[in-house]
Amino acid sequence: MPLLFAATKVDTVVFVMAAAIVLAGALGVIVARNPVHSALMLVMTLFGVAVLFVAQEAHFLAAVQVIVYAGAIVVLFLFVIMLVGVDKVENVQAEPLRGQRVAAIVLGAAVLGQVLWLGGSAWTSGSPSVAGSSLGPGSNVEKLARSIFTRYLLPFEATSVLLVVAVVGAVVLARRPEKGDAADVPAEQQEVSS
Amino acid sequence: MTVSSTLYLAVAAALFTIGAFGFLVRRNVLVMFMCVELMLNAVNLTFVTFARDLKDIGGQSLVFFVLVVAAAEVVVGLGIIVSIFRRRSGATADDLHVLKG
Numbered sequence: 001m002p003l004l005f006a007a008t009k010v011d012t013v014v015f016v017m018a019a020a021i022v023l024a025g026a027l028g029v030i031v032a033r034n035p036v037h038s039a040l041m042l043v044m045t046l047f048g049v050a051v052l053f054v055a056q057e058a059h060f061l062a063a064v065q066v067i068v069y070a071g072a073i074v075v076l077f078l079f080v081i082m083l084v085g086v087d088k089v090e091n092v093q094a095e096p097l098r099g100q101r102v103a104a105i106v107l108g109a110a111v112l113g114q115v116l117w118l119g120g121s122a123w124t125s126g127s128p129s130v131a132g133s134s135l136g137p138g139s140n141v142e143k144l145a146r147s148i149f150t151r152y153l154l155p156f157e158a159t160s161v162l163l164v165v166a167v168v169g170a171v172v173l174a175r176r177p178e179k180g181d182a183a184d185v186p187a188e189q190q191e192v193s194s
Numbered sequence: 195m196t197v198s199s200t201l202y203l204a205v206a207a208a209l210f211t212i213g214a215f216g217f218l219v220r221r222n223v224l225v226m227f228m229c230v231e232l233m234l235n236a237v238n239l240t241f242v243t244f245a246r247d248l249k250d251i252g253g254q255s256l257v258f259f260v261l262v263v264a265a266a267e268v269v270v271g272l273g274i275i276v277s278i279f280r281r282r283s284g285a286t287a288d289d290l291h292v293l294k295g
Contacts, residue, residue, distance in 0.1 A: 008196075012197060015197040019201075022205060022209060023209065023212070026212040026232050029212075029225070029228050030212060030215065030216030030219065030220060030225070030229060035222055038224075038228055042231060045209075045235065046235065049209075049239055052202065055196070055197070056242050057246065058242045058254050058257070061242065061254055061258065061261075065261070069235075069264075073268050076268060076269070077224065077268075080224065080276060101219055104215050104218040104219050107214075108211045108212075108214055108218075109211075111210070112207055112208060112211040115207035115211075116204055133250065135249050143251045144254050144255060144258070146251075147252060147255045151255075152259070156259075159262045159263070162262065162266050163262065166266035169270050170269045173273030173274055
């Protein structure tokens with residue numbers, strides 16, 4: 001516990017601000033009534049997480065976080081929100097199940113308490129430097145690349161297959177239904193045609 | 195001396211809890227999906243923290259793979275959402291009970 005707050009002033013300030021941004025953005029995601037606002041709050045959270053990555057010397061991952069998450073995934077979210085036209089506000093007051101919100105709060109508090117309890121006690125297990133040390137000469141990118149392209153080469157190749165499968169799946173799913181294909185025609189049109 | 199790992203893990207735990215709570219409470223499918231992203235980010239933060247703490251680059255490699263899988267998941271998930279919304283205009287998860295049996 002005495003080492004808990006032994007950081008230098010700059011590190012502490014950066015951490016506190018980034019953590020505040022992350023948590024405020026996350027709360028904004030679940031509180032905002034408009035999905036577009038939720039997506040923008042999600043951008044805020046992702047940037048905060050990227051700052052926390054930089055503070056822990058994961059520079060490459062911070063860059064990838066901003067490019068892939070904030071740049072691609074959130075844009076995809078916004079695109080779908082605009083496309084399907086659900087950019088209308090949701091009634092966040094209404095509870096579909098009685099007591100659902102209270103149960104979710106209790107469950108969340110239990111999970112948070114358990115993880116914090118675990119984090120406050122003994123969590124530093126395992127042997128260090130299994131996949132290569134993060135210390136020593138060379139940049140973070142260099143060490144990460146050496147790890148990915150030697151020890152994790154097969155998973156890396158597998159992710160390329162996964163990406164191809166995802167692209168094909170997305171194209172098939174988002175394909176316009178062909179004429180006469182009754183299964184893909186919206187329900188209202190089916191009733192009209194029959 | 196950098197900030198203690200325990201504080202990073204606490205932030206990650208709080209972020210995960212917020213994401214899980216939002217997933218349970220919200221009814222808009224897209225917002226539920228964003229809450230999944232929040233939970234993924236919490237776990238990524240935990241990975242990076244442990245990578246720093248154990249002085250092992252393996253944690254960061256794993257975050258790299260999580261990012262790739264998350265991108266693929268978002269692409270397929272949003273494709274499914276678009277095709278669902280093309281059939282019916284309901285925006286909430288409660289309207290999607292055709293699998294109820």
